[in-house]
Amino acid sequence: MIRQILNLARWDVIKLRRRWMPWVFLVFIVLSSQLRLLTEYQKFSNADPGRIEVQAGPGDEEGEYTTIGISCLDIQDGAVESRLTGMQNEYRNKALQEIESLRERCPGTLAMYDTARKIFLNNAALPGSLSFGFGMFGTMGYVFVMILAAMAMGVEYTWGTARQVLAKGCSRGRFLAAKILALMAVVGIGHLVVMLFMGISGLVISYTLADNGITTDVVQWLRAGADAIKSMYMMLPYIILGMFFAILTSSASSGIVISVVFFIGESILRWIIGSYLGPDAARILISVNTPLWMTSLEFPALDDPPAIYNYMRDFLSTFLPILAYIIVFGSTSFWLFHRRDLRPSAGG
């Protein structure tokens, strides 16, 4: 039985591989994740903590005058004097007064800058860049996966191929299980590709910006691995939902449309429920749980029972709702697929 499911899943991957939709989604996710990284890098590289503009000389006929930018980094690096070289004393003294005032604020400003830098490097250098890449699955990835699942299942109805598969003696359960497995494999391959590109970017950033190159901290690498598994788990309810909508409507196009409507509708519902009934009530929605699920939890020390309890509570509070979605919609999909006739479209 397992062998047949694996064989069918292999063919389902081949069937998906030869369609354009998964490739378009993959290119979009890879480009988006790279763009997101680039944006973060731009923000970081252009940051000039506490920057002030000092007047460098007299103004022109229209009252415009040139300025010199001084930041806390200039003060920290002792580069102020060189920046003010050649200025007239009148302007230089005035500038020095302003710089002195900035110098007093700099410890706080530089501490904040340092924190921001650490956050950036955590996200952009290896292995943090890998987890950062999965963030894209947590935004557009949901809807892409739902559309992909609805398409993969729905075309079996639309093309009438489901009838021929079942008429060959394949059980409905195996057919559906293989489909879910294949979609998981495709999403897994998507993760690997994103990891590859984010890994290359992270490698470059690690060697150009990080103080100590790539970290050898095993915990950080383990966390990246755990994030990959968590991201895959987060995708499973969306695969199931996409398939459920396709089975419900017995159609690829209707399944895709309902998937998109579900995605948008949940966002609106989340806001309405959150506003009127409070954020806890909105936890019934899958889209509320998945971002929380991807939030990194600090591993507790094994000799700290209260910390372990808190960790488990936080872990289960998102794990279980996602599991509930998988079980409820998964079993409903299996039941519907078993129960429903695969009716001929017309004629006798």
Added chain:
Amino acid sequence: MTTNNLVIETELLTKRFGDIVAVDGLSLEIPRGHVFGLLGPNGSGKTTTMGMLLGLVRPSAGRFSLFGGRITHRESLTRTGAVVEFPSFYPHLSGRDNLAYFQEVSGKSDAVELDMLLDKVGLAERGKDRFRTYSLGMKQRLGLAYVLLGNPELLILDEPTNGMDPDGMAEVRELIRSLGDGERTVLLSSHLLHEVEQVCDSVAILSHGRLVVQGRVDDLVHSLAGEKILLRTTDNAKAIEVISKLDWVTDVTSKEKSILVSAPPKRSTEISEVLSKSAVYIAEMTSSQMSLEEYYFNITSGANGD
């Protein structure tokens, strides 16, 4: 007929879609080695019946068994090749890959069989082309290759020559006929009555989901046609006058340039003798037989209350 010899057996098989009764208490017996035709107008329940046999449609009532019910339904299906309604394949895969996939569904993997089947249905040259590039006739041919995967004992074919050119239709009919030789059983539905007549041994006629009649094609045609002799003579008017006087002749009618005599064909020599005594000579004498097409319209118009 022993149950063991029956490949398909249905008993009061019924399917309702809401208020619509698609198949109504259908009882069929299809023996091994027969080419069996399922005839009926659109909406008569042919495809739904095939769907139930293949487990695609759940019966509302009644029962059916394949291969005498000795094996599970899923096992039965692995010994069956079927195309219901129209051949459905993945348009973005090649014809060969489509066959390979369905072969895998049956739990087999045999590249030699794929090549052999593509060759058999005349698609060896186009096997590597995507299914979406195939003409309607080529799609039907690939459908035939699909049903022959695994050398099945039972074939269920829904309108197998639909969309084919006349040459292709003749080839496929010949192929179906050859497939039905020996132990293999073929269940075939078709709107082309002459096709069924040429290919099938037995036939069941459905109307409004009900079985109107079932039997061997020859028997059915003869049962309604009765016994008639078609004559062309040197003097038809005189011939009618002479033949009408014979007490074993029930009816004599003029039909274009011939005379249709309701009498047993075995008494044709007596007719010839009587006519020659009256100086009327026979130019042509044949036993008249109704085609299945005539029979079908006769029987379905009766069943429809027309």
